[in-house]
Amino acid sequence: MKNTTILLSFLFFLTTGAIFAQAKNAPRSIISTTALIKKYHDQKELSGMQKGELLELYIERIKVLVKTLPYIALVTKPGVTMADLGIPDDNEHKKVLDLQAVGTTSFLDTTVEFQRKMMPYSDKGNLIAAILFYESTLKSLHEFNDLN
Template sequence: MKSKIIFLSVLFFLTTAAVSAQAKNAPRSIISTTALIRKYHDQKELSGMQKGELLELYIERIKVLVKTLPYIALVTKPGVTMADLGIPDDGDHKKILDNQAVGTSTFLDTTVEFQRKMMPYSDKGNLIAAILFYENTLKSLHEFNELNEM
């Protein structure tokens, strides 16, 4: 009985190590796969929302823009990897991509903290206008992508 427990424990640790190693070597997306908008809104719909809901939409759109705009000369959609673009998937390029991800994350943490503290003081109409502006910018990225594919 004791040998079965030891055997299963060793098997579990080896399986965990193998899965972990595969995850580290898996190609990473240049644009974060979390850089997606679930739904676009119109002014009437936004006007019916509470300020707290608007603030969350505002922050979500900022996150998507920050995770997308710096890369549009390379790619405009999440899920595209360096290998997909012909960029060597070597240690130097991985390190640069990792450093960029850390920098983006740090920037977003600071920005979201600022937004949560300061934006509740903004005018609801200005918040709605900003959300619509951000959404139009994101829609323009889709148009950019379509033009780029021609």
């Protein structure tokens, strides 16, 4: 019984190690896979929401734009890797992509903190207009993609 437990534990650790090793070497998406909008809204729908809900939508759209716009000359959709674009998947390019991801995360952390403290003082109508503008910009990325 003791030998079976030891053998199963050993196999578990080997399997876990193999899974994590594969994830580390897997190609990363240039645009974060979290850069997606679940639902677009119209003015009537937004007008019926509370300011707190609007603020969350506003922040979500900012995050998606920041994670997408710097890359539109390369790609406009999440999930595309360097290898998909013919960019060498070497250490130099991976390091540049990692540094960009760290910078983006740092910028977004600061921006979201600012938004949560300052935007509650904004006018509800301005929040709605900004959300609609951001959504329009995101929709235009689909048109941009069609031009290529």
